Amino acid sequence: MKLNRRNFIGTGMAATGLLGLSGLPLRAQGKTLNVTAYGGVWEQAVRDCFVAPFEAKTGATATVSLGGPAQWLAQVEANPEAPPLDVLIMSPDLAVLAAESGLMDDFTVEKLPNLAHIPQEFTDACLGKGTYFDYGVGGITYNKQVVADPPRSFADFVERVAAGEFVASVPSIQYGPTTVFFLWALNNALGGDVENTDPFFEAMAKMKDNLVFWAGPNDFFNHLSSGEADLGIYFDGRTWNHVDEGVDWIDFINPSEGGAMTAVAIQKPKHASDLAWDYLNEVLDAGNQAKFAEILNYGVTNTQVQYSEKLAARVTPLSEAKLPPYADIARVRADWVDRWNREIGM
Amino acid sequence: MPDQASAQAPMSAALRRALLLAPALIFLAVFFVMPLVDNSARSFIAEDGGFTLSRYGAFLTDRFYLGVIAETVILSAVVTAVSVVIAYPVAYVLVRKAGRLSGLIVFLLIAPLLTSIIMRTFGWQVLFARRGLVNQWLVTDLGLLDAPLRWLNTPGLAIAALVHVLVPFAVLSIASVLQGVDRRLEEGALMLGASRFRTFLEVTLPLTTDGIGTGAILVFMIANGSFVTLVLLGGGFQTLPLLIYQQFNTTRDFALASTMSTVLLVIALACLWLQLRLVRRQGV
Numbered sequence: 015m016k017l018n019r020r021n022f023i024g025t026g027m028a029a030t031g032l033l034g035l036s037g038l039p040l041r042a043q044g045k046t047l048n049v050t051a052y053g054g055v056w057e058q059a060v061r062d063c064f065v066a067p068f069e070a071k072t073g074a075t076a077t078v079s080l081g082g083p084a085q086w087l088a089q090v091e092a093n094p095e096a097p098p099l100d101v102l103i104m105s106p107d108l109a110v111l112a113a114e115s116g117l118m119d120d121f122t123v124e125k126l127p128n129l130a131h132i133p134q135e136f137t138d139a140c141l142g143k144g145t146y147f148d149y150g151v152g153g154i155t156y157n158k159q160v161v162a163d164p165p166r167s168f169a170d171f172v173e174r175v176a177a178g179e180f181v182a183s184v185p186s187i188q189y190g191p192t193t194v195f196f197l198w199a200l201n202n203a204l205g206g207d208v209e210n211t212d213p214f215f216e217a218m219a220k221m222k223d224n225l226v227f228w229a230g231p232n233d234f235f236n237h238l239s240s241g242e243a244d245l246g247i248y249f250d251g252r253t254w255n256h257v258d259e260g261v262d263w264i265d266f267i268n269p270s271e272g273g274a275m276t277a278v279a280i281q282k283p284k285h286a287s288d289l290a291w292d293y294l295n296e297v298l299d300a301g302n303q304a305k306f307a308e309i310l311n312y313g314v315t316n317t318q319v320q321y322s323e324k325l326a327a328r329v330t331p332l333s334e335a336k337l338p339p340y341a342d343i344a345r346v347r348a349d350w351v352d353r354w355n356r357e358i359g360m
Numbered sequence: 361m362p363d364q365a366s367a368q369a370p371m372s373a374a375l376r377r378a379l380l381l382a383p384a385l386i387f388l389a390v391f392f393v394m395p396l397v398d399n400s401a402r403s404f405i406a407e408d409g410g411f412t413l414s415r416y417g418a419f420l421t422d423r424f425y426l427g428v429i430a431e432t433v434i435l436s437a438v439v440t441a442v443s444v445v446i447a448y449p450v451a452y453v454l455v456r457k458a459g460r461l462s463g464l465i466v467f468l469l470i471a472p473l474l475t476s477i478i479m480r481t482f483g484w485q486v487l488f489a490r491r492g493l494v495n496q497w498l499v500t501d502l503g504l505l506d507a508p509l510r511w512l513n514t515p516g517l518a519i520a521a522l523v524h525v526l527v528p529f530a531v532l533s534i535a536s537v538l539q540g541v542d543r544r545l546e547e548g549a550l551m552l553g554a555s556r557f558r559t560f561l562e563v564t565l566p567l568t569t570d571g572i573g574t575g576a577i578l579v580f581m582i583a584n585g586s587f588v589t590l591v592l593l594g595g596g597f598q599t600l601p602l603l604i605y606q607q608f609n610t611t612r613d614f615a616l617a618s619t620m621s622t623v624l625l626v627i628a629l630a631c632l633w634l635q636l637r638l639v640r641r642q643g644v
Contacts, residue, residue, distance in 0.1 A: 084608065108612075187610065188591055192610075193610070226513055227594060236482060236485055237489075240491065241491020242485065348611040348613060351606065351610055351611050355603070359596055359598055
């Protein structure tokens with residue numbers, strides 16, 4: 015065959031088309047599941063602890079989409095009849111929103127046998143359309159080389175930062191979970207509630223000269239390591255991850271009032287592949303969760319999980335963490351953010 | 361028959377041009393114009409599906425949001441002015457004095473752009489932290505200060521970081537125009553008795569207004585939508601891009617985010633029009 019320009023372009027387009035179509039049969043057979051994960055060590059943990067056993071048991075494959083809950087939910091909202099994602103990792107407040115929107119399937123023990131070992135309150139918190147599988151606690155992380163006597167409660171933290179004893183790094187309003195693990199937790203510890211956030215904003219006004227704000231978790235660590243801040247509000251699991259990486263100068267305190275439990279929810283969009291149930295059951299499995307906890311240094315929710323001695327000393331027990339009223343917070347969150355913008359700035 | 365053939369030739373040339381342009385135009389239409397229209401349309405659709413201007417009414421009459429708009433424009437204008445003032449001498453040296461070193465200077469200008477903006481911003485954090493390198497010099501090494509200064513989260517540092525990112529765009533725009541300036545005009549002015557400074561002010565500078573204008577527009581537009589630097593270095597600025605991100609990421613109020621982004625787009629276009637008018641008024 016003589017290869018002229020027309021033939022070349024035609025052949026190229028046909029080849030491109032075939033390559034593009036090559037992914038479709040798998041999807042059409044329902045043998046590929048598209049699950050979600052945060053990036054970094056999280057992604058690898060999801061692959062090792064949940065994707066691998068799922069693939070071994072079902073013979074199906076799972077692809078992992080990286081990103082964040084707001085983006086994933088928007089993707090499902092854009093195409094609810096044929097959602098591009100089969101399993102969603104969600105923040106608790108967005109899980110409530112997704113459940114209320116009627117976009118998610120009900121979680122039952124019939125579909126998910128391992129759900130029987132997850133405290134019912136976690137499924138209830140997702141309105142029965144999802145559950146929590148992993149959690150961290152927001153508390154006080156500090157530089158041991160600089161802070162010899164750290165504050166042990168939120169109230170003490172506020173007083174001593176306001177007095178100028180420390181410079182504190184606290185989450186900015188640009189970070190999604192801030193409204194829960196910082197605003198709600200501090201407000202609650204200082205006597206406020208969902209309807210009254212005055213205690214929080216009054217505390218922030220007192221501390222404002224000695225605060226710096228972090229926009230993302232890595233930012234917090236930079237503040238501490240560069241000496242910009244002495245201590246701050248951060249997560250237990252992330253603190254222990256730094257310790258495991260060789261950072262021996264930081265430590266974590268769960269404030270005496272109880273830090274906010276910052277959970278990670280899982281949900282299945284309606285019309286997603288039924289294979290998602292098999293995958294979700296693996297996510298809720300005690301053995302898989304124990305392995306996941308060991309990698310990430312975060313607590314998990316299956317009551318049958320046995321932590322290693324090292325992890326047991328680190329994971330904040332559920333009894334010592336406060337479960338925020340996520341559904342109530344979701345209702346007023348926009349007002350809280352607006353007040354923050356006007357009184358504190360971004 | 362020959363007449364018919366010659367009549368068809370321009371048609372086919374036009375068609376060929378259209379075909380060559382088509383991929384770029386289709387790409388722009390699908391991935392830029394359509395999402396932009398869809399995004400803006402969202403701000404005009406009421407919850408019941410009808411047409412509404414209420415979001416714009418609420419947004420443009422709220423003093424807080426008006427303050428945010430003003431802050432966005434002022435920040436961009438300040439960054440633009442500082443960038444152009446810094447860029448002009450660099451461009452001048454690059455074109456007129458650098459000689460063989462011009463390649464090296466261009467490389468040094470562009471090299472930072474090859475690094476992630478996040479890494480560059482973290483660099484500012486490391487240098488200017490309370491116990492960072494700069495404070496260490498000032499307090500410990502040189503003994504000029506008793507206590508470290510708070511640099512981070514100050515407006516000055518945020519502006520400096522933005523200028524650092526954007527100066528290369530201004531330098532390259534000015535340099536390309538400066539290169540085309542006819543040196544004989546400057547020599548003529550000098551020969552007629554003008555000082556070097558007056559020659560620069562009355563000959564060189566007016567002839568490079570186009571480059572200054574292009575650089576200023578480029579820097580202004582990028583500063584107008586800047587996000588990462590302000591998120592990481594703070595500075596206390598409240599700008600529209602930060603608020604838009606917040607509406608998508610935290611409150612999920614997509615309609616308000618669309619309203620804000622449409623307002624930001626209109627501001628950018630208005631400033632672009634104004635700057636183009638100013639540049640053209642210079643007669644270049």
